[in-house]
Amino acid sequence: MRFNSSLVLRAAVLASLSGGVAQAQDVVRIGHVAATSGVIAHLGKDNENGARMAVDELNAKGVLIGGKRYRIEMLAEDDAGDPKQGTTVAQKLVDAKVRGVIGHETSGTTIPASKIYFDAGIPQISPSASNPKYTRQGFNTAFRNVANDEQLGAALAKYAVQTGKARQIAVIDDRTAYGKGVADEFIKNVKSAGQGARVVTQQYTTDKATDFGAILTAIKATKPDLIFFGGMDAVAGPMLRQMKQLGMPLRFMGGDGMCSDSMARLAGDGMADGQVICAEAGGVDAQQQKGMDDFRAAYRRRYGIDVMTYAPYAYDAMHAMVAAMQQAGSTDPAVYLPALAKVRHKGVTGVTAFDARGDVKDGRLTLYTFKSGKRQRLSVIQ
Known part of the structure; x- marks a missing residue:
């Protein structure tokens, strides 16, 4: 064959x-x-x-x-x-x-x-x-x-008012769905928290902004003891640097968008130890x-x-x-x-x-601060 x-x-x-x-x-x-x-x-x-x-x-x-x-x-x-x-x-x-x-x-x-x-x-x-x-x-x-912004906003507002004793609060958001959403939830929960806490001014920026002189100057005039920012770390970091330049060593709070390990690098010398408090939508317990x-x-x-x-x-x-x-x-x-x-x-x-x-x-949330340029966990809440 x-x-x-x-x-x-x-x-x-x-x-x-x-x-x-x-x-x-x-x-x-x-x-x-x-x-x-x-x-x-x-x-x-x-x-x-x-x-x-x-x-x-x-x-x-x-x-x-x-x-x-x-x-x-x-x-x-x-x-x-x-x-x-x-x-x-x-x-x-x-x-x-x-x-x-x-x-x-x-x-x-x-x-x-x-x-x-x-x-x-x-x-x-x-x-x-x-x-x-x-x-x-x-x-x-x-x-x-x-977790969603309702949980994030509520947790951050509670911490700001009850633990941080903030009474005069300024709010900035970047007008994105995320930034506006978490800021709105924070404001709603501040208003219901009582204890004399109130939002003294609300300002707006964008997720691509680099100059915050005008809004920070307007905020400074209201004499707040805390600024809440709804947005991402790429904006929050430079904002902290400009706050320092304007002599505004205020506590600075925000959601998960600015709660990354990159915050210290982006903020440079504008972030003092313990100045920033943020919440991440997630977290694990000890087990x-x-x-x-x-x-x-x-x-x-x-x-x-x-x-x-x-x-x-x-x-x-x-x-x-x-x-x-x-x-x-x-x-x-x-x-x-x-x-x-x-x-x-x-x-x-x-x-x-x-x-x-x-x-x-x-859904769990984790609260963080920053010390010596490193993110440090404060607590996990549910």
């Missing part, structure tokens, strides 16, 4: 191609979106790094869903913290037929993007967007695994601390830098989404969405589980 070499070669090529198709069918694509360019790129990259660590771990162990092995492929997109770009990349991920999305990072991009994912039936977990509106739109595809410490050590080995803020939450969000697929035995969003709504995933940030709105159950 004679061998036909051309037929053998053709058969080998076809086998190779069919193997490639089979492999492609074994891939599940999950999107990740954050601001990896612009003034808060350091925070966005932190989120992306955390999600990527989860993907690499899952693939190394092997992901079995419905009796079939899958490889997770993360499609990372940059929304630059811009709502318009956020909706553009959201549609791009829908067109790429992702099975879920981790993100977006900021409330201002998460909220408009969530409508696109909802219309496409694609589940979304934000590990850092805290504006309450996100989970109050009636979208059953929208989840978050951090969970070892898991968080191990994650931080692994992150440092992998990337050569420390965790900024929400990398552990992006990490847990990715694991929770894949766990829901495994529980449902399917990567089809319509099939695994009910499992995601009921998921209980034990991760480095605690148990990820959602209430009827999609908010994290038993």
